[in-house]
Amino acid sequence: MQLPPGDLLEEFRKATGELWSAVDRLSAEWLAPVEKRLADISSGKDPTLRRKLINDPVWKSIELYDHEVLLLDSPLVQRLRGVRQLGLANLVFPGANHDRFEHLCGVVESADRMFHALKSNRDSRPGGRYPLPDFTQSDLKLVRLAALLHDVGHGPFSHAIEPVVEKRYRGDFTAFSRIVKEQVHLDSKIAPAEAISALIVLSDAMGRVLRSSKFALGIDDIKDVQWRIAVLILGARSARQEACFSAIISSQIDADKLDYMARDAHHTGMPIAFDTDRLIRKLEVVQCTPANIPSGSSHQRNVEFARQSANDRYSDIAVVSSGVGALEQMLIGRAFLYDRLYHHHKVRAADAMAQRLIRYAEEERGQPFELEELYISVGDDTMIRILGGELKHAKIACGGDEAARLSEAITRRDLYHRAFAFRASFHNSLEAETNETSARAAVWSPMSTDLSSMTERQILEREIFDRAKLFARSIKDPVARAAGDALRPSEVIVDLSDNRVKPVTINVHVGDDVLEQPNLFFDPSRWSNVYDLQKRTGYVFAPREAVQIVNLAAAVLFFERWGYTGGEKGRRFIRGAAYRQEWVTDLQEAGLIDPFLNDVLSEKSVIRSYLRPDEIILPSDWQNEDPALAQIIANDLRDYLPQGLSAEDRVAVAIGIEELSSFVKVWNTDSKLLKSNPAEHELQTELLRHLRSRGVVAHEGAEFAGGETDVIIGERCLIENKIGAGKSPFDSKADAPYQANRYGIALCQRVFFTLVAYTPSSEKDLLRQTASVKVNPLDDLDRTAVEIRFVVPVGLSNPSLAKKPKQSAAKKDPSVP
């Protein structure tokens, strides 16, 4: 239900409790001087208020109206001096000292130029099918105010502080987002800083300021004014105002991006040219209707929005055909800015160090930071010293050893270095996979998911730290020992960016109200998205002296946890931080790694992963009866397959063992099956029934290598069924694995399963369930291959035997006679 602005503000107040109160108190404090000045102006005490013209490196000159100057000169905006636009990127790009204050002024100018370009292009065009917005003076004032206020919700270090604030007020942010999305059309997620900016605009203090005659916004209901500005800041579309004005402030091509891209490129010295002036001049306002909205990711939502708008249409911004070149230039430039600047490894290290500084400062003082502590109106440099305890501030208590170290390291620009780099495309040994993308996803997806959590990253950081210390003690090289001794927990940082490049979906106006997607030659938006995902790289950072020992610890842990091996590509990315080979030998001699891991770390194997005991899932009573069984199977596989398994095969083998052991267990407890004398196809039917009852995808009779396979689980796990004969079920049907191997070659498989039904000649030949599985090497074949054989008894005259499996001598309790 659409609420009137007054009710809506009350809804926000109720739903966002603590956050609303904190923002309201801060807004009252920051805007108090404005309220006082407004009172002085009305009483004639202050005649000095007037427009200002500011010189600017991007826009050359920026004009601010007198009511904007009131806000500009308030603590609300002035506190953004020193809050750098690019966080700690200035430690990498020395020119990147521009701050949010400078950016806000630039966005006002950018928004003003966009507004006037749209108005001018509207006036110069012949009338279209539908009337276009009026572009009134009141509209302009609202747009400029939204531009001026759009970033006032930022705290120190720009985005680095957002996770801390989000964690503290998570419920309130969620409630805010929910209400906004119920009231207006908004596709994107609301960042904490955006939400705080909007809440500042919605605060009581801002309401009192905007009510002043100095603002003269042409709308009587001030709460409506506040809500309209908030909607513009959030880039949402509301039925209360023309959607094209929201697009000016926050959209695919908005005043914010046009300013920060040009400003960031200018201050960092990046030779990336944006033809901003041409792009702005080539923007037009268009009317979107269900009939002319082109297909695209937001097509249906846009159509729905049009249908719900007055007269089935809404206004939007489009670029004209002759501006597509400037648009492409912007999109490509933006992709390079992300790659070379925002995702630069040193910038990531500096931002990650700032995040950890806040975290350690919080941990060491023993309580979470409140918004009013983090937003104390100081610049980044001062905040770093406050968090480290070097400077004291009345409103925030800090000071602990780890925070002090991090603070000092940032202040001295002693930034951590890349000790380990990981990326989906670095993972090697996948060339032989039948489905390389799937195999890569098998390794990358769990990594990416686990490391999307700050908590998981912190756990991994600690594990890497512990392992590095442990390794260092066993390595003979004094360099490694010294590095390990000096390493501290706060000096290992795991980072994986989720800061994605959002796709740009602006339409092209080709004339006569016809809109198209801007893919005249290629789709720059999709290109930049794919480019970004391809280059998404995670890092483990550490001090320079510790990079090699941390690299070794990280290599082992990433392999152990996810089967990830970065190989040569990963090493090239970290420039000399790779561990020394002789250290690996030392670790093996000390018993800290086994020969297989030695091979992995020495890159001797082509296919490097192997099944771990904890990945082998056996029935729980089997585990109780023979706790070492999983380890034995894992060891046998490792011994017989020194090259290890591909990621996909590892999974397939784990599934095969789990499912067949479950089948053996069920079989052994079913007297009907134990008594039966099945033919091969009946055994197969029983197996398939069992697998399918457990939700396992299994096929029979698939043709490979000129024959028909018995059963395939998924797409890789091959099972041959046999009815055995002879004394031992593990000796019988010796040709079965060879037959399986023929199919296995076609399936690129090195491990096959055989299920053999056998008839014990006497009670003493009936095997315990835990003895019903065995790994057999097939080393007389022309390649390394392994059979895992499971056996089930059949033809028992006395099925009760199965209920009381014979206990092995080793398991017998010696105290029982």
Place this chain on the structure above:
Amino acid sequence: MREIYEFAEFLSSAWRLANKDERIPTSHGVLDQALYEMKDKLPANFRDLLTFGNTRVGFRCYELPDILYAAQANLLTSEPNPTYLTTAVQIDDTVASMLLRRRRVDANLATAFAKELFERAKRIAKQDASAA
């Protein structure tokens, strides 16, 4: 954020096991509505993750855009097709099973869920088409 990635793994894996090479609908609010209808049948650990609401552009699952992005970022799905209406699942059955096991999600439940989800998505798309 982690829950979003885990749900992306669940959705892609369950979809693969249940619906093989069928593409996941990513537009028109089809999946939003289908997920809403199926929310009580989600595995317990995902039941509180998804939130829905009537917005000015119709009924939506607020988390779905992030979930679809996470699936792509994790290489589970392809980039959307040229019309951005659907996406292909890139993993095979084996990897799908592995991901579900890793997140301790029952493969039977997941497969049944995704099968019904697809059926509902087809019905919703058909209804929308006839309404248009």
